[in-house]
Amino acid sequence: DAKTTQPNSMESNEEEPVHLPCNHSTISGTDYIHWYRQLPSQGPEYVIHGLTSNVNNRMASLAIAEDRKSSTLILHRATLRDAAVYYCILGGGSNYKLTFGKGTLLTVNP
Amino acid sequence: SQTIHQWPATLVQPVGSPLSLECTVEGTSNPNLYWYRQAAGRGLQLLFYSVGIGQISSEVPQNLSASRPQDRQFILSSKKLLLSDSGFYLCAWRRTSNQPQHFGDGTRLSIL
Numbered sequence: 001d002a003k004t005t006q007p008n009s010m011e012s013n014e015e016e017p018v019h020l021p022c023n024h025s026t027i028s029g030t031d032y033i034h035w036y037r038q039l040p041s042q043g044p045e046y047v048i049h050g051l052t053s054n055v056n057n058r059m060a061s062l063a064i065a066e067d068r069k070s071s072t073l074i075l076h077r078a079t080l081r082d083a084a085v086y087y088c089i090l091g092g093g094s095n096y097k098l099t100f101g102k103g104t105l106l107t108v109n110p
Numbered sequence: 111s112q113t114i115h116q117w118p119a120t121l122v123q124p125v126g127s128p129l130s131l132e133c134t135v136e137g138t139s140n141p142n143l144y145w146y147r148q149a150a151g152r153g154l155q156l157l158f159y160s161v162g163i164g165q166i167s168s169e170v171p172q173n174l175s176a177s178r179p180q181d182r183q184f185i186l187s188s189k190k191l192l193l194s195d196s197g198f199y200l201c202a203w204r205r206t207s208n209q210p211q212h213f214g215d216g217t218r219l220s221i222l
Contacts, residue, residue: 032208043200043213044154097169098211100146100154 004088009105012078020073020104022088027068034091034098035062035073037084044087044100047073083108112137116201116214124222129174129188131217133201136182141203143184144211145176148198160184196221 005023012018024033032051036044048055048062050071055062061074075082087103113136123129135141145157156169158176166176173192177185184201198218202211 034210036211041198041218043202043216044211046210046212049210097156097159099156102153 003099004090004101006086006088006101006104008102009107011107011109012075013109014080015077018075018078018082018106018108020075020086020088020106021070022072023070024088024090025069027090031090033062033064033068033071034087034089035060036087036089036100037082038087038103039084047086078106078108080108080110082106112203112212114201114203114212114214116217118217119215120218120220122220122222123191125193126190129186129191129195129219131186131199131201131219133184133186133214134182135203138182138203138205140181141205143178144202145184145186146200146202148200150197154200158186191221193221195219 010020032049034049035047037047038044048057048060050062050064052064054064063072063074065071073086083106085103085105087100089098089100091098116133143160146154147157148154157174158166158168160166160178163178163181166178173195174186174188186199196219198216200216201214204211
């Protein structure tokens with residue numbers, strides 16, 4: 001399975017933008033880039049996913065590098081409720097699995 | 111809309127007892143189904159996944175088994191629980207391999 005690399009932790013201030021990076025240098029042509037987040041004592045929550053083009057939804061934006069070897073999850077205005085572990089995962093095509101790594105623990109300061 | 115149900119929310123079991131956790135999905139057909147476990151302070155570990163009735167793939171050899179007796183039902187079982195089986199068990203579904211996974215609320219299992 002192609003792997004991803006994320007910082008262990010990041011900090012942000014409330015109402016400021018947050019850019020969460022993810023490296024995936026061994027990504028294959030059929031791998032989608034998925035982002036999930038997990039709040040304490042809850043199951044992971046889908047955030048966004050994309051293949052090649054940048055994606056926007058009500059929760060966040062996903063910026064994908066032209067060579068697809070890295071991506072960035074953008075939270076436009078962080079709130080205290082955005083404090084969570086964020087997972088960047090590759091999957092799709094013939095690969096039925098999503099392999100969760102350790103993710104990035106995002107702390108949002110008031 | 112689709113929903114996923116997982117129960118019970120919490121469970122306390124003695125070592126050596128059997129286990130059965132059930133997960134059902136509503137509002138979709140032929141979903142891919144998944145069982146994960148998360149130990150305290152750790153990441154999610156994929157245990158089993160299923161792409162159809164009776165089709166189970168095991169990711170980690172262990173004391174657990176899974177079954178899919180119906181299209182939208184996924185069951186996690188054990189004949190004799192070990193202390194190391196404690197954790198947060200999560201069921202998830204998705205339509206196809208290119209679609210996002212949607213998780214249930216999880217079962218917190220404590221083994222005494």
